[in-house]
Amino acid sequence: MKLTILGFNSAIPTINSHPSSQLLDIQENLFLIDCGEGTQVQLRRAKAKFSKINHIFISHLHGDHVFGLIGLISTFLLLGRENILNIYGPKGIKMFIENQLSLTESYQIFKLNFVELSSKDSQLIYEDNKLTVHTIPLDHRVYTNGFIFKEKAKPKRLNIESINQYPQIEVCDYHNLKLGKDWVSEDGKTTISNEKLTYEAKHSYSYAYCSDTSYKPDIIDLIKDVDVLYHESTFLNDLEDLARKTKHSTALEAAKIAKEAKVKHLILGHFSNRYSDFSVFQEEAETIFPSTLLPRELETFDFEKM
Amino acid sequence: MKLTILGFNSAIPTINSHPSSQLLDIQENLFLIDCGEGTQVQLRRAKAKFSKINHIFISHLHGDHVFGLIGLISTFLLLGRENILNIYGPKGIKMFIENQLSLTESYQIFKLNFVELSSKDSQLIYEDNKLTVHTIPLDHRVYTNGFIFKEKAKPKRLNIESINQYPQIEVCDYHNLKLGKDWVSEDGKTTISNEKLTYEAKHSYSYAYCSDTSYKPDIIDLIKDVDVLYHESTFLNDLEDLARKTKHSTALEAAKIAKEAKVKHLILGHFSNRYSDFSVFQEEAETIFPSTLLPRELETFDFEKM
Numbered sequence: 001m002k003l004t005i006l007g008f009n010s011a012i013p014t015i016n017s018h019p020s021s022q023l024l025d026i027q028e029n030l031f032l033i034d035c036g037e038g039t040q041v042q043l044r045r046a047k048a049k050f051s052k053i054n055h056i057f058i059s060h061l062h063g064d065h066v067f068g069l070i071g072l073i074s075t076f077l078l079l080g081r082e083n084i085l086n087i088y089g090p091k092g093i094k095m096f097i098e099n100q101l102s103l104t105e106s107y108q109i110f111k112l113n114f115v116e117l118s119s120k121d122s123q124l125i126y127e128d129n130k131l132t133v134h135t136i137p138l139d140h141r142v143y144t145n146g147f148i149f150k151e152k153a154k155p156k157r158l159n160i161e162s163i164n165q166y167p168q169i170e171v172c173d174y175h176n177l178k179l180g181k182d183w184v185s186e187d188g189k190t191t192i193s194n195e196k197l198t199y200e201a202k203h204s205y206s207y208a209y210c211s212d213t214s215y216k217p218d219i220i221d222l223i224k225d226v227d228v229l230y231h232e233s234t235f236l237n238d239l240e241d242l243a244r245k246t247k248h249s250t251a252l253e254a255a256k257i258a259k260e261a262k263v264k265h266l267i268l269g270h271f272s273n274r275y276s277d278f279s280v281f282q283e284e285a286e287t288i289f290p291s292t293l294l295p296r297e298l299e300t301f302d303f304e305k306m
Numbered sequence: 307m308k309l310t311i312l313g314f315n316s317a318i319p320t321i322n323s324h325p326s327s328q329l330l331d332i333q334e335n336l337f338l339i340d341c342g343e344g345t346q347v348q349l350r351r352a353k354a355k356f357s358k359i360n361h362i363f364i365s366h367l368h369g370d371h372v373f374g375l376i377g378l379i380s381t382f383l384l385l386g387r388e389n390i391l392n393i394y395g396p397k398g399i400k401m402f403i404e405n406q407l408s409l410t411e412s413y414q415i416f417k418l419n420f421v422e423l424s425s426k427d428s429q430l431i432y433e434d435n436k437l438t439v440h441t442i443p444l445d446h447r448v449y450t451n452g453f454i455f456k457e458k459a460k461p462k463r464l465n466i467e468s469i470n471q472y473p474q475i476e477v478c479d480y481h482n483l484k485l486g487k488d489w490v491s492e493d494g495k496t497t498i499s500n501e502k503l504t505y506e507a508k509h510s511y512s513y514a515y516c517s518d519t520s521y522k523p524d525i526i527d528l529i530k531d532v533d534v535l536y537h538e539s540t541f542l543n544d545l546e547d548l549a550r551k552t553k554h555s556t557a558l559e560a561a562k563i564a565k566e567a568k569v570k571h572l573i574l575g576h577f578s579n580r581y582s583d584f585s586v587f588q589e590e591a592e593t594i595f596p597s598t599l600l601p602r603e604l605e606t607f608d609f610e611k612m
Contacts, residue, residue, distance in 0.1 A: 012381050013347050037377040038344055041319050061410045063380040071343040074369040075318050096409045103402045104367045105448050142411050 001026050001151065001205035001303040003228065005295040006042035008269035010234055011064050013037050018297060019064035020211060020270060022230070023048055024149060026131055032056045033147060033209050039068035040075050046298055050079065055126060057133070058089030059211060060144035061096065070100045077106055084111045088125050088133075090143045091118040117145055122222055136222050138213035140247045146210035148223060156180055156198035163197050203227075205303045208263070211270050214244065215253035220261045227303050229263040230295075232270035233281050239272075248272075255285035255292060265306055266292045307332050307457065307511035307609040309534065311601040312348035314575035316540055317370050319343050324603060325370035326517060326576060328536070329354055330455060332437055338362045339453060339515050345374035346381050352604055356385065361432060363439070364395030365517060366450035367402065376406045383412055390417045394431050394439075396449045397422040423451055428528055442528050444519035446553045452517065454529060457510035462486055462500070469503050509533075511609045514569070517576050520550065521559035526567045533609050535569040536601075538576035539587050545578075554578075561591035561598060571612055572598045 007018025019036025126133035136146030155178035211232035234248035258266035313324025325342025432439035442452030461484035540554035564572035
């Protein structure tokens with residue numbers, strides 16, 4: 001699992017900073033999370049293959065999280081895309097995009113599949129044979145969800161050297177070994193324990209994206225033990241009142257969530273544009289949660305190497 | 307009059323090229339023409355004062371000319387703008403923007419004044435004491451207008467040295483002298499001709515923006531004698547058929563229009579992304595119209611110095 005930060009500022013695109021957007025690469029499938037203005041150009045800078053993006057997750061309908069979506073869809077059209085594009089976002093997102101496509105007389109050559117969200121509970125919104133995605137209900141000025149991406153348990157890895165010592169084990173048995181089953185002879189008389197024949201499965205990674213939200217401790221159960229948590233921290237603790245009022249979080253609060261949820265790493269972001277040096281966010285969070293990281297645009301976090 | 311090219315590509319924003327947008331500075335009032343995605347960042351790069359932009363002209367509702375508008379308006383909101391913003395564009399543009407503002411729950415603190423266009427004839431759509439703006443009906447796949455900006459006649463400049471030789475001329479007479487009137491004594495017996503007392507007025511500049519359109523010779527009368535014409539040339543002449551089909555123009559056709567309209571300078575643009583070296587457009591147009599220029603992003607054409 002690899003996470004590329006395309007943009008993490010709050011509110012206004014500038015020459016050197018882009019609004020929220022992230023690209024999650026899970027076993028070479030690309031999942032786009034939020035899509036502020038300019039995201040399609042950031043995707044080009046990140047050398048992302050547009051054709052591998054089939055699922056886009058929008059946390060909420062504020063401009064800095066969604067104004068780049070129509071341009072990206074429009075570019076897909078111009079590039080002759082044929083695959084279905086799935087868009088997950090708050091109720092209203094279908095009308096938001098379809099109105100624009102209709103008023104710009106854009107001819108749709110691929111299918112747009114909208115999954116509109118309105119539940120206040122966490123929901124499973126995507127699943128394939130490798131992965132699940134659930135919503136994380138957040139608390140912001142408008143209806144907002146975070147998203148948690150979890151790889152499913154991976155197959156155990158065959159210990160071929162050991163297997164070769166048992167000529168009675170055939171290739172057609174490998175599937176069951178990978179699933180963790182012991183080898184049993186046809187007559188049921190001989191059993192070889194799975195541990196002898198396999199190595200442990202590779203770790204199944206998980207990632208939780210939480211932006212924008214006020215401090216919301218009831219998400220802790222949902223994001224428990226994830227490898228990486230991105231949690232917004234628009235303000236520092238000295239502006240806690242402003243965070244309350246605007247329904248954002250402070251770096252300290254993001255760190256509290258990370259600590260309680262026992263995540264491995266915390267990435268902060270969505271910093272208010274009143275700050276130019278972001279190291280203060282890291283410093284504040286590290287007082288509670290040491291493994292706090294700052295994002296940089298176009299930086300890729302490779303979860304295996306963290 | 308100064309024209310800054312913010313973007314001139316066709317269709318898709320890339321790392322090094324932006325879709326259509328131009329900023330026209332007329333005596334320090336800024337007029338924005340078209341607004342593709344990323345325009346607000348290009349305005350920052352051009353160091354344009356956002357507060358001086360009070361009028362935005364949109365040629366047509368294709369994404370590469372309008373997808374940056376909602377982001378710019380949203381940024382105006384976040385920056386606390388209070389002045390009215392006037393937006394001129396095809397019928398539908400009001401709904402296009404208001405739908406997005408409503409679905410993103412944007413709170414409007416300044417007034418948006420939409421002037422929706424649907425006439426197939428040229429119309430006066432803006433006038434102040436220095437300037438008029440008329441539409442130039444174009445022929446594209448959707449309803450499209452170009453725009454012609456004309457400075458009004460400027461006052462004559464006083465020849466103070468000469469005036470001082472006539473003590474009977476008072477300061478309160480200057481206004482009429484600037485308007486070109488002869489000086490006449492109160493009793494009507496003495497006349498001093500205006501030519502003796504003034505220099506010629508400075509040139510009143512004019513600019514015509516024509517994008518997107520098929521070759522449309524009936525615009526020639528409207529843009530006659532303008533100082534600068536921007537005319538799209540999406541293709542070269544060898545792709546004339548494709549130009550017909552997509553309702554775009556070739557460089558040769560843009561040059562024909564420039565020549566017939568006796569404009570002083572032609573700027574080409576909106577080149578198809580099949581071309582990487584744009585000098586071929588200039589070469590083709592120069593065979594008919596020598597004063598042909600190519601744009602560069604963030605380049606400013608100062609009409610006085612051309």
